[in-house]
Amino acid sequence: MGHEGKPVCENCIIGYERELQEICGAIERSGSDAPSHVAIIAEQMAGRKTLVAEIRRIYGDRVHYLPLDFVIRESDLPDFSTLASDIILIDNCQFLATRVIGGFDVLDIFLRTQITSKKIFITAWNTYSWQYLSSVMHIDVYFPTIITLTRMDTPVLKQVILSRYKPGEIRFIEDGAAERSMFFSLIHKKVRLPLTTAEIPLPWIKLNFTLMLRKLPRKKRLQISIEDVIFEKINRIAQGNPGVATLLWNSSLDKNTISLRFITETPYSISLDTNESFILSVILSMESLHEKDLAAIAGSEMDIKQVLYRLVQQGLVQNNAGYYSIPPFALGPVIDYLKKTRRLW
Amino acid sequence: MADTLLTNVTSEVASELPIKNIDVNLIVYIISIIVIAYVLTWLLSFILIHVSERIGWYRTSITMTIPLLKLLVYIVALYYIIIAVIEPSLTQMIAFSGLFGAAIGFGLKDLFADIVGGVVIIFEKPYQIGDKVTIDDKYGEVKDIGIRSTRIQTPADELVSIPNFTLFSRPVTSGNAGDLAxxxxxxxxxxxxxxxxxxxxxxxxxxxxxxxxxxxxxxxxxxxxxxxxxxxxxxxxxxxxxxxxxxxxxxxxxxxxxxxxxxxxxxxxxxxxxxxxxxxxxxxxxx
Known part of the structure; x- marks a missing residue:
């Protein structure tokens, strides 16, 4: 399967019009005496980079762009007062702090610099890092304008993805012939029951979208097309994350053709101990962390190599040249699991 | 004096009730009901505790229903035993159960005080299964709230049974009041x-x-x-x-x-x- 459709609009900002207007409003309102600093908060792949790119495009030379790619030390912070630009745009601000004793000093210095500066700071944060730092350090009080990119609804997602193509360029196919005989298909999911080690096939009811669509009254059938059903499925798997949804779309598209059958969901069966859950939550909130930073966070009582091995083996974490991150399709299951186990507050 | 009076009244009410002949079948039936009730409460506890362990955040919400379900099972079992023995009308049953309870209460008042304590714990919820509590200088996690006693597991992994009646006479401290944190x-x-x-x-x-x-x-x-x-x-x-x-x-x-x-x-x-x-x-x- 491959994606051969040609994007029509590369720099579109569909879905974040309101957020962009709020940011522009905060910039325009900001006087040099009391700049209204902005915090953009979003989950990994949830559109933060798109919004940052749009701000850079709109404000051009007024912006000094500072993307952070790793945990920074005090010496890595530039002297903001010497910069000519009046807008300082910093991406991945979660790298300003780490979850170790003494790991908040750089963030503390940054926040103190920011509140005494005459420049406007636009900072972008990972949602879970922001939530943690807000609880621990109350960083939200430093930002009069807080923009949260929420999960995307299906109609908006459909608009975002289809805006890359010409009208009629993508063919949506109604298939699933084997499943058409019933509204619900009985399948057998392999599950591991408590107190047992072996997996057993458990009868499971699977909704038959295609047939449900065909059986709907004429009025509703006009409203719900196969196109909508396909995007509904993509968005359900992506859990409203546009980045994950786009990846899923790309991997499901076959020669500009897509059908429900092509959209496959990766199953995850997550079972972690306290150390593994903790490290996974740290990776999720930082998005990408080097092994040495993880080792510092883990401390001496935790065998970080063993923990990372277990996480990689379960497909929950990927290693890219020593940097660990969560694979896009594992994001939804990982977030659900960590919320359930109270690792995300 | 009160005992004699109560015995006389109980005998008079009992004599008016249509008591069945007690034979082997009836005894087997009653024993079966008791065994089924016991197995059912054990099974309910087992399943709900295992479900609660897998549910994470809402663990205590599941476990708090266990004592209530146990009580329901025992009430239903008692009802079946009574109607199997005496087949009373509603009025007779109310009158008899009051007198029967009072009569037994005089002889087994400690046991009944524990049962009443158990009912109070279920409805008032001074603590729930899964809470960290201090009862009568014993500290630990509440593992089970039974009809007669509460079992807590101490940090030294000892299982301590504390009569439910203790609730009325000693201070009870819950460290988390039903919360997991x-x-x-x-x-x-x-x-x-x-x-x-x-x-x-x-x-x-x-x-x-x-x-x-x-x-x-x-x-x-x-x-x-x-x-x-x-x-x-x-x-x-x-x-x-x-x-x-x-x-x-x-x-x-x-x-x-x-x-x-x-x-x-x-x-x-x-x-x-x-x-x-x-x-x-x-x-x-x-x-």
Whole structure:
């Protein structure tokens, strides 16, 4: 399967019009005496980079762009007062702090610099890092304008993805012939029951979208097309994350053709101990962390190599040249699991 | 005198009830009902506890239904036994059960006091299954609330059965009141000449970076300093995200904080504070 459709609009900002207007409003309102600093908060792949790119495009030379790619030390912070630009745009601000004793000093210095500066700071944060730092350090009080990119609804997602193509360029196919005989298909999911080690096939009811669509009254059938059903499925798997949804779309598209059958969901069966859950939550909130930073966070009582091995083996974490991150399709299951186990507050 | 009067009244009411002939079949039937009720309550507890262990955040919401379900099962079982023996009308049943209860109550008042205590625990919820409680100087996690007694598991892994009647006569303390998170107090004692401000910062960061902590508006944390004649006490109050990990949480924060204290030259006091300052626990002057 491959994606051969040609994007029509590369720099579109569909879905974040309101957020962009709020940011522009905060910039325009900001006087040099009391700049209204902005915090953009979003989950990994949830559109933060798109919004940052749009701000850079709109404000051009007024912006000094500072993307952070790793945990920074005090010496890595530039002297903001010497910069000519009046807008300082910093991406991945979660790298300003780490979850170790003494790991908040750089963030503390940054926040103190920011509140005494005459420049406007636009900072972008990972949602879970922001939530943690807000609880621990109350960083939200430093930002009069807080923009949260929420999960995307299906109609908006459909608009975002289809805006890359010409009208009629993508063919949506109604298939699933084997499943058409019933509204619900009985399948057998392999599950591991408590107190047992072996997996057993458990009868499971699977909704038959295609047939449900065909059986709907004429009025509703006009409203719900196969196109909508396909995007509904993509968005359900992506859990409203546009980045994950786009990846899923790309991997499901076959020669500009897509059908429900092509959209496959990766199953995850997550079972972690306290150390593994903790490290996974740290990776999720930082998005990408080097092994040495993880080792510092883990401390001496935790065998970080063993923990990372277990996480990689379960497909929950990927290693890219020593940097660990969560694979896009594992994001939804990982977030659900960590919320359930109270690792995300 | 009261006993004799009650016995006479009970006999008169009983004589008017259509009591069936008690034969082997009836006895087997009653035993079967008791066994089924027992197995059913055991099965319900087993299933719900296992479901609650897998459900994470809402663990205590599931376990709190167990005592209530047990009570329902026993009430239904008792109802079936009564109608199997006497087939009463509603009025007769109410009159008989009142007198029957009173008659038995005189002989087995302690047992019935425990049962009433169990019912009060179920409805008033001074504690629930999964809570960390102190009852009659015994501290531990509530593992089961039975009809007669409450079983708690102490930190030393002992299973202590406490009669439910204790609720009426002794103070009962619940550390978490049905929540999965529980506030933990961590005290570190430092030398009076040590940098207390630095010690507070270190302890705060050891607390907020712990893998066991939960912090939010509902679960705030604080770090306090108190000056004593021969030492200073740095106290951190924070919530552990799962009350079963309270000791691991305390240990981890204390160990990491002391590691950092040593690097920063913060010393333990030369005088060991009395253990009473730590609610009966030994002082954590060093690790």
């Amino acid at each position: 529980m506030m933990i107090v961590i005290d570190l004692f430092i030398h009076p000449s040590s940098d207390a401000e630095k010690a507070m910062k270190i302890l705060k960061e050891a607390l907020v970076t712990s893998k066991y902590v939960i912090i939010s508006k509902k679960y705030p944390y604080t770090v306090l300093l108190e000056d004593f004649p021969f030492y200073k006490r740095v106290r951190a109050k924070g919530y552990v995200n799962d009350l079963r990990l309270e000791f691991e949480f305390k240990s981890e924060v204390t160990r990491r904080a002391w590691g950092e204290f040593q690097k920063e030259g913060i010393l333990p006091p030369s005088f060991v504070p009395p253990s009473g300052t730590l609610r009966g626990e030994p002082p954590q002057t060093s690790t």
